[in-house]
Each structure stands twice: as structure tokens, then as C-alpha cells.
Amino acid sequence: MSNPVLVEVTRGPLVESRHRGAVSVSDAEGRSVFAVGDVAARVFPRSAIKALQAIALVESGAADRYGFSDEELALACASHSGEPAHVAGVERMLAKSGLDASALRCGVHWPISQSAAYALARTGEASALHNNCSGKHAGFLCLACAMGVDTADYFRPEHPVQRQVRAVLEDFTGAALGQEVCAIDGCSVPTWAVPLQNLAHGFAKFGTGRGLSSSRAAAAARLRQACTSNPWFVAGTERFCTQIMQLFGAGVFVKTGAEGVYCAALPQQGLGIAIKCDDGAARAAQGSWPR
Amino acid sequence: MSNPVLVEVTRGPLVESRHRGAVSVSDAEGRSVFAVGDVAARVFPRSAIKALQAIALVESGAADRYGFSDEELALACASHSGEPAHVAGVERMLAKSGLDASALRCGVHWPISQSAAYALARTGEASALHNNCSGKHAGFLCLACAMGVDTADYFRPEHPVQRQVRAVLEDFTGAALGQEVCAIDGCSVPTWAVPLQNLAHGFAKFGTGRGLSSSRAAAAARLRQACTSNPWFVAGTERFCTQIMQLFGAGVFVKTGAEGVYCAALPQQGLGIAIKCDDGAARAAQGSWPR
Numbered sequence: 001m002s003n004p005v006l007v008e009v010t011r012g013p014l015v016e017s018r019h020r021g022a023v024s025v026s027d028a029e030g031r032s033v034f035a036v037g038d039v040a041a042r043v044f045p046r047s048a049i050k051a052l053q054a055i056a057l058v059e060s061g062a063a064d065r066y067g068f069s070d071e072e073l074a075l076a077c078a079s080h081s082g083e084p085a086h087v088a089g090v091e092r093m094l095a096k097s098g099l100d101a102s103a104l105r106c107g108v109h110w111p112i113s114q115s116a117a118y119a120l121a122r123t124g125e126a127s128a129l130h131n132n133c134s135g136k137h138a139g140f141l142c143l144a145c146a147m148g149v150d151t152a153d154y155f156r157p158e159h160p161v162q163r164q165v166r167a168v169l170e171d172f173t174g175a176a177l178g179q180e181v182c183a184i185d186g187c188s189v190p191t192w193a194v195p196l197q198n199l200a201h202g203f204a205k206f207g208t209g210r211g212l213s214s215s216r217a218a219a220a221a222r223l224r225q226a227c228t229s230n231p232w233f234v235a236g237t238e239r240f241c242t243q244i245m246q247l248f249g250a251g252v253f254v255k256t257g258a259e260g261v262y263c264a265a266l267p268q269q270g271l272g273i274a275i276k277c278d279d280g281a282a283r284a285a286q287g288s289w290p291r
Numbered sequence: 292m293s294n295p296v297l298v299e300v301t302r303g304p305l306v307e308s309r310h311r312g313a314v315s316v317s318d319a320e321g322r323s324v325f326a327v328g329d330v331a332a333r334v335f336p337r338s339a340i341k342a343l344q345a346i347a348l349v350e351s352g353a354a355d356r357y358g359f360s361d362e363e364l365a366l367a368c369a370s371h372s373g374e375p376a377h378v379a380g381v382e383r384m385l386a387k388s389g390l391d392a393s394a395l396r397c398g399v400h401w402p403i404s405q406s407a408a409y410a411l412a413r414t415g416e417a418s419a420l421h422n423n424c425s426g427k428h429a430g431f432l433c434l435a436c437a438m439g440v441d442t443a444d445y446f447r448p449e450h451p452v453q454r455q456v457r458a459v460l461e462d463f464t465g466a467a468l469g470q471e472v473c474a475i476d477g478c479s480v481p482t483w484a485v486p487l488q489n490l491a492h493g494f495a496k497f498g499t500g501r502g503l504s505s506s507r508a509a510a511a512a513r514l515r516q517a518c519t520s521n522p523w524f525v526a527g528t529e530r531f532c533t534q535i536m537q538l539f540g541a542g543v544f545v546k547t548g549a550e551g552v553y554c555a556a557l558p559q560q561g562l563g564i565a566i567k568c569d570d571g572a573a574r575a576a577q578g579s580w581p582r
Binding site: 002009011012013014016017018019020042043044110114117118119121122180181182183184191193259260277278279280281284 | 293300302303304305307308309310311333334335401405408409410412413471472473474475482484550551568569570571572575
């Protein structure tokens with residue numbers, strides 16, 4: 001089956017390129033409010049669910065035990081641009097857990113921000129701290145420390161941290177996340193494919209707390225507050241996620257994921273949104289990437 | 292209508308993203324040998340036709356008058372990576388025409404090659420010479436000098452250079468290229484949308500010389516020889532176009548264009564190929580972009 005064209009890219013008088021995809025909007029009870037395309041198909045949410053991957057960090061008490069600030073909680077939910085204050089924040093998170101950058105298993109890439117990358121090139125080299133996922137990984141490491149388990153294998157599917165993450169995702173989305181839908185994300189942690197409509201449902205629960213235990217609802221509220229109060233730490237300069245949360249404040253939580261995934265929670269409306277562009281194009285799922 | 296899926300992107304056990312598109316393979320008489328999808332739809336060929344945009348440079352005698360080497364002719368057909376030897380070559384082309392980088396109207400961007408960009412950032416700044424189209428623009432400027440016309444407006448559709456380019460494209464593709472299918476390319480010159488099957492036909496003529504005047508066929512042969520003998524100058528280190536021509540030598544001419552266009556000429560088989568991915572994805576139209 002063929003999903004409809006969601007976005008047309010024009011050049012002069014003609015359409016030059018087209019992006020197909022699916023959109024699901026759900027309330028916190030899982031009722032579909034709006035749907036386009038095949039919303040029952042499973043998609044890898046990739047980085048769009050970093051806030052859900054950070055729930056256990058807060059709910060377990062680990063974030064409080066190590067004294068994480070709101071900026072640092074936002075970094076745990078971030079695909080940050082690798083700008084200097086992002087890097088410094090992740091270093092602080094690791095130091096609070098008694099660790100340093102050598103504990104990160106996210107891999108190395110140059111900053112997403114081109115200007116940050118060129119500035120870095122003038123004076124140094126990229127490290128794991130510049131990886132857009134380094135804050136999420138620092139959160140996983142902090143959780144492992146608080147749980148008293150080993151920190152070397154925190155990224156593996158069978159590690160207690162990732163088992164906890166998976167249980168939280170199943171609770172939010174209501175989808176069974178077995179091995180047959182598990183793959184490895186770009187930063188080496190597991191990613192589970194979820195039906196798009198379940199992803200939207202999960203974000204409606206994240207935005208409202210409805211359908212969650214009280215401790216889990218409190219963790220969701222705290223992460224939303226941390227992110228929407230510190231949107232620069234969730235993405236970075238001129239990034240779409242940052243700009244949307246700067247505009248709407250506590251009214252909208254948004255998060256991009258790789259391969260054309262985009263998710264949002266609208267607490268006041270009680271809705272969650274999940275978008276997947278078939279072709280994986282970020283420019284169609286959200287505003288354009290920063291240059 | 293919906294073009295078929297040409298490429299699937301997998302992650303673990305599942306297909307994560309999909310790219311639709313059309314493919315046309317034509318002989319030099321314009322007979323379709325293979326077709327997938329809507330090959331009658333017009334597409335902007337973008338940079339895929341730089342070799343056709345350079346025909347007038349050679350056919351007019353301008354390239355000989357200014358003593359362009361084969362490497363420099365390859366640069367006139369290139370989307371180069373902005374590596375040091377590309378930049379030096381374009382500077383030489385301009386100097387041979389009595390000009391310098393200030394004459395370029397292609398705009399400035401950082402080298403396509405990430406390693407070249409970071410190396411440049413350590414010591415300097417990007418200039419118009421680093422623009423992947425700078426060799427094509429140097430060719431346009433040289434042609435304007437040889438024609439004895441002004442060089443300031445060489446990029447405008449009404450300038451004699453672009454009128455000549457348009458006439459050559461109509462001759463190769465057999466498609467009428469009126470204002471209603473004209474737009475502006477990323478580097479500021481006009482681009483005309485051509486039915487995909489006509490683009491394939493044009494590349495079959497480029498590869499064989501059949502259906503062209505003898506002077507035009509000679510210019511096509513010289514540009515093919517220059518590119519397939521100097522494939523690094525057509526793209527750069529680890530680039531797909533370069534690697535293909537290194538592998539096949541004179542047997543295959545290939546050229547990428549923006550927004551998922553890819554073209555090839557197979558002289559020995561007498562065939563031309565044109566590919567357009569609906570969503571504009573380079574990763575589906577060719578191998579992946581260099582990092």
C-alpha cells in the first residue's frame with residue numbers, strides 16, 4: 001500500500017520532489033483523532049522517544065540522587081547540536097555520576113551544528129561528548145550507577161538499564177516490544193519498532209500523565225517541564241525542536257527522530273502526535289536541519 | 292500516480308524507510324530499452340547535465356583558445372568536493388581566462404568533503420571556489436570571454452552563454468525547454484525540467500555521438516574522455532561518481548544531480564540512463580554521500 005504525499009518540494013513553477021508518509025494523532029485513551037496513511041505499521045521511533053527513555057532516570061530517583069538540574073534533564077532527552085554548552089552539560093552529568101567521557105558508548109561524530117563543527121575543527125577534534133545522543137547516554141550511565149549495576153554494558157539490550165527502558169516504552173505505547181521488532185540505533189542502544197498510532201498514544205500519555213502510575217506521571221511531568229523550560233538544551237541554535245518549544249512554552253513538547261520521525265505532546269489538548277515520512281526525510285517531518 | 296519503491300532501507304529485521312522513483316534507459320535513437328515508473332514526467336536534471344552544459348565551451352573552441360587541460364575540462368563537468376586540488380584547478384581555469392574568483396556567481400558553500408571542510412576551517416574560510424559548481428561556472432565565464440560578451444551576467448537565462456546552453460540541451464534531449472519549465476538552480480543558473488526518458492536519450496547521444504552534428508559529437512567525446520580519464524576531478528575522494536568511473540574507465544560516464552537525479556552514458560552499449568527518486572534522496576539514486 002502507498003501512503004499519501006504529505007509534502008511537496010517546489011522549484012520555480014514545478015514540483016521537484018515529493019515526500020509520502022503517515023500521521024497519527026491520538027488522545028490519552030488511545031482513540032484516534034486524526035490519521036493519514038498506514039498508522040498501524042510499525043516504525044522505529046529512533047531519537048523521538050528520548051524523553052521516554054529518560055523516564056526511569058527520574059522515576060527511580062537517580063536524577064535526584066545525583067542532583068541533575070533541569071538543563072541536565074533536558075540534555076538526557078536531547079538530540080543536541082554539540083555546541084559548547086551542550087558538551088559542558090554532558091560532562092557535568094557524567095561527573096555527578098563519578099564518570100567521564102570515556103564511559104560513553106554512543107560513538108563519536110562531529111557536532112550537528114555546522115558552525116559548532118567548524119569552530120571545533122579550529123581548535124580540537126570531535127569526541128563522544130559531541131555525539132547528539134551523549135546526554136541520553138549520560139542519563140543511562142547515571143541510572144546504572146544508581147542501580148548499582150555495571151556501567152560497561154549499559155547499552156546492550158539485556159542490560160538492566162535497557163530492560164527498564166523497554167518496560168517503560170511498553171507501558172507508554174501499549175505495544176509488545178519483542179526481539180522480532182528490535183534493532184540497534186545509530187548510537188548503539190536498542191530501538192524497538194512501534195505502530196505509529198501507539199507512538200501517538202504514548203505521547204498523549206506523556207503529555208497528560210493519564211493512564212500512568214502516579215510516580216511515572218510525575219516523572220513525565222518533570223521531564224516535560226525541564227525540556228519546555230530549556231528548549232535550547234533539547235536541540236540547539238536554530239533547530240526546529242528548540243524553536244517550537246521556545247514559541248509555545250509548556251504548551252507543546254516536540255522531539256525529532258532519525259529517518260523522518262517526529263513526535264509531539266500537546267498537554268492542554270490532551271493529544272499526542274506521531275509522524276513518519278516513508279523515505280526518512282527530516283525536511284518533510286519537521287522544518288529544515290540547521291546549516 | 293505513484294512510482295514504485297526502488298530502494299528499501301533496512302534496520303535489523305525490518306524495512307525502516309523506502310524510496311520511490313522512476314528509471315529510464317534509452318538508446319541513441321530514443322527507443323526505450325527499460326522503464327520503471329512515470330518516465331514521461333519532467334524532472335529538473337540539476338547538476339547531472341553539467342557535461343551537456345559544458346558542450347558549448349568545447350565546441351566553440353573556447354576551451355582550446357584558453358588552453359584548458361583534461362583535468363580542467365573534467366572540473367567544468369564536476370560537482371567537486373572542494374578539496375585543495377579542485378580549488379586550485381578552478382583558480383587556474385579562471386586565470387587562463389584572465390579572471391579570478393571574484394567573477395564567480397555560484398555563491399559560497401563549504402566543501403562537500405567533510406574532511407576537506409574541517410581542514411579548511413583550521414586555516415581559512417569557504418569561498419566561491421569551494422562551491423561544488425565552481426568549475427562549471429569557470430567554464431561559463433571562459434565561454435563568455437571567448438564570445439566577447441559581458442561576464443557579469445553570465446548566469447542569467449537571457450545571457451548568450453545560457454541561451455547557448457539551452458539550445459544544446461534541446462538538441463541533446465529533443466525536449467522543448469520553455470520558460471514554463473525553467474527554474475533557478477542552487478548555484479543561480481537556469482535549470483530546465485526535462486522528461487526523464489528524454490534525459491536518458493540525451494545521455495545515449497552524449498555517449499555515442501549519434502544524432503549530433505560532427506562538431507558536437509566531437510565535443511561530447513572529448514568531455515567524456517576528459518572525465519573518465521580524470522574521475523577524481525568530476526567529484527572527489529570516496530565519491531560515488533569518481534569510484535564508478537575509476538572502476539569502468541572509458542566504458543561508463545556517470546554524473547549525480549541534486550534531488551535524487553542520477554545519469555549515465557554507456558558508450559559501448561549505446562545506452563543512456565536517467566534516474567529520479569521522487570523524494571530527492573541521493574542515497575537512493577546513487578551510493579551514499581561521503582562523510
